[in-house]
Amino acid sequence: MTASASEQPLIPQPPTTVAALRQAVAQIAPAALPAFTRELDQAADQARLGSDLAPLQRFTAHWSVYVQIQRQPRLAARFAALEGQATTADAQEARRAAAEIGRILDEARAAVAQGMR
Template sequence: MTAGPPEQPLIPQPPPTVTALRQAVAQITPAALPAFTRELDQAADQARLGSDLAPLRRFTAHWAVHVQIHRRPAVSARLRALEEVVETGDAEEVRRAAAEVGRILDEARAALSRNPR
């Protein structure tokens, strides 16, 4: 069996700005918006208290990866299935699922670094 053509993403990868990422999250994973807002508030507070932009950079990097994964329905569905295994599987299943989750995250980060916005 040969693989079909690569899956087309639902949306283009947005630039790693708060506004663009919020719009993307609202479009592809609207249920994640409360977490996005909560984490943004925490990052902004940490940045202000520490006079350091690192928390905001970590925030945008995290959510850029989220969008990179979830804009591709097949990858998003696989990640959800693996997360279920991590929560309910036996030790060996959890180990294999966690390794695959790591690969998905690594591939998303690599794709972002190849195509910076």
């Protein structure tokens, strides 16, 4: 049995480089490009001021996870719905939504780490 088109990733997970991530964001979530650019500029400034690559590594790790989620339409829609629930639902529902968001992020981080091997 094959997966439906809505279950297939829009693009392959890109390498964890700024250029590849920028291209992926432009393709699957162009509205996020201003945030990508702003955060990249901040990370580059922090790296330069601290003579440390950690801010750029955190930036690429964050955006790799973002792309991992957003390239999967059903998962991205579920993630967005959960974000809404976490901010608008009663406390119990908000906790459940936050827990599921955490699981999705953990799975996305693991998938990105697996792809880097």
